[in-house]
Amino acid sequence: MFLQSRRRAAAVAAGALALTLGLAACGDDSDPAEGLSANRTGAMESYNVGDQFKATEPVSFSMLYNNHPNYPLKNDWLFWQELTKRTNVTLEPSAVPLSDYEQKRSVLISAGDAPLIIPKTYHPQENAFVSSGAILPVSDYIDLMPNFKDKIAKWNLGPEIDTLRQSDGKYYLLPGLHEKAWQDYSLVIRTDILQEVGLQEPKTWDDVYAMLKAMKAKYPDLYPFTDRYSQPKPTANLWNILGSSYGAPGGWGFNHATWDASAGRYFYTAASPQWRSWVEFLNKLVSEKLLDPESFTQTDDQARSKLATGKSFVITGNAQALVNDYRPDLSKNPAATLKKIPLPIGPAGEVNPAPRTESGVMISSKAKENKNFVAMMQFVDWLFYSDAGQEFARWGIEGTTFVKGASGKPELAPDVNVIGLNPNAPKHLQKDFGFYNGIFAYGGKPELVQSFFSPEEQEYQKVLNARATAPWVVPRRHPSPTRNASRRHCGRPRCATTSTSRPCGSSSGSGRSASGTRT
The missing domain is CATH 3.40.190.10 (Periplasmic binding protein-like II)
Structure with missing residues (x-):
């Protein structure tokens, strides 16, 4: 009796799942990224791949901060000072102990008290916050993020991004992006x-x-x-x-x-x-x-x-x-x-089994009403997804925390240690400077991701990289509502929300499940 019930429940769940994954969200033709003229204070007028982001006036953004016990938060870290110097942005971290991070994040989001930037979120954790409207459908705003878009295109990450989409065809998490898979544990x-x-x-x-x-x-x-x-x-x-x-x-x-x-x-x-x-x-x-x-x-x-x-x-x-x-x-x-x-x-x-995406950033839906919203999205794009931002978050400042070796690649400064690379050095890259912080430093090209790897770890990765990608990591999904499509139509010649065909943009049948999440 129990097995029959479990099979029946599994069959119902599988049927509902297949229906949800097959839905196409065909809404109106409006572009959410348009109409933000009142939210561009501090934003750069022209911001493209490779540009150094710097707000046109000082701005500050609240951020939830996962406080790691191995390198507890310090307000005087060089990371904060140099970040403000380079970007004109001051981050206001709300520190939460690592052990309580997920629970505290849920409480803050549910109460409407979450900071604007919510990092260190692993898919599918964002699913719990979609139906309430508490977090932003970030896929609507990626035109504000040229580095994010560029890496998805150059590294052919579209299939991985599609796995993040909800039943409305949108995704609510900006994941960390890797050019190559990285299995660590x-x-x-x-x-x-x-x-x-x-x-x-x-x-x-x-x-x-x-x-x-x-x-x-x-x-x-x-x-x-x-x-x-x-x-x-x-x-x-x-x-x-x-x-x-x-x-x-x-x-x-x-x-x-x-x-x-x-x-x-x-x-x-x-x-x-x-x-x-x-x-x-x-x-x-x-x-x-x-x-x-x-x-x-x-x-x-x-x-x-x-x-x-x-x-x-x-x-x-x-x-x-x-x-x-x-x-x-x-x-x-x-x-x-x-x-x-x-x-x-x-x-x-x-x-x-490692995917090429990892933990990433949610954005509070309150951010959209902030006068600095566009500047904030440009800032997130630079820090988390630009080559310069990723190197800065990981290595720090040339001449202080690292030097360029004969090969032109970064090397730790002689008086700085991390992961035992300079074990007798008096300073620590994470504890004393705030760089190579798990909140900010993830993703990127293999030479950056592996730049702190010991010979021992490089041998480990060589074995794992020789293995095939797990077939479930990048599933061949039903055609995505927005894959290879302009943002102004749903990507299919006909909507698939019901058994009948009708032109995209029809008002009936949104394709969103009752909960608003893909479960």
Whole structure:
């Protein structure tokens, strides 16, 4: 009875999903970016790709700020000073602790109190705020953002952008943009313990299971694998990377709809055989006491403490966690060695599950009424999407935080450290200057994204880059309402909101679901 109910629910959800994804939003022919003459105070009259944005008069914008404990916010950071000097913009950050960021963001948006700029939002988190009208349909205003448009065109990111569209054909998140996919998170393993049990580095999840069994046999009183990243979502990273290896990502990567490339259709992710398979694998790890059950509830600090004190040998993480957290945690044990292994291979095959988009920026709908709205969109475009803005946010100021090497590429100044590249340097790029901040510094060309990569991380990326792009990352969707179309018509010769054909712009049938979101 339960299985029948679940199948029926999955079928209804899949049907509704297919209908929603097939809808074309054919509204009127008005251009929202027009009629902004009252909102151009401070905006540059001419602003194009490659231009240095600088407001024509001093302006300030409120911004929600995800306060990272590894480099807590400082008001006197050089980042803020130089940003204002270059752009004539002062940002007013509302700092929220990393652990409370998602909850606080939801509360502020729901109450209508959110700052104008809302960064560090991962798709599909924006879906929750669409139906209320609290956030801006940013796709209506990208003509104000030449660098954003240019990178989408040059890097052929249209298919990825289409995955962000809601049932009205618009998108409400400005994502971080990568020219090449970048998979960062995987398993971090005590390789000295791996040698102790006589095994090679695991290449598949079956190998991981065998490794954990061997570690458990050698150390029966502990859980060999304990994990972090469980607040607010339980084991959000493990569910993501494990689920991706099975073809049905969970955790951070979860979306209700996953594309089945071989069948040419979407399936409901959490009701799929792929999802069930990796959940069963996790259950096996827990039931055999290979995975610490506290992984699903504990804080990051608790998980790190277990690794540091030898109560566990395996954890998930990325390059920064390896260098900034785990190795310093184990510094008192000189025999301990750690490695971030290439993402283990599962039933989905040798795939690189990373998309070319990542967390990005929402804009409060209140911003549209601000007299500086156009200037704000130009500013966001420069800081997050221009080559100059991306280099500034990551590297800082030439002669102070970096120098140009013989190759012409940026290199850290000798007295500045980050990610252990200059371990004895007295200053830190993030903590002391505010650059390479996860709020601002993401996306870009591979040479920029990988510019701080150690040789170890470069080898890791070489393995992942040799793998095929996961087939569900860029699904071949129904024709987009606006793909390859002028903004003045819906991109189809006929609307598809009902079974009958009618000219675009007909007033009946908007194509928007009752909730206004794609679920």
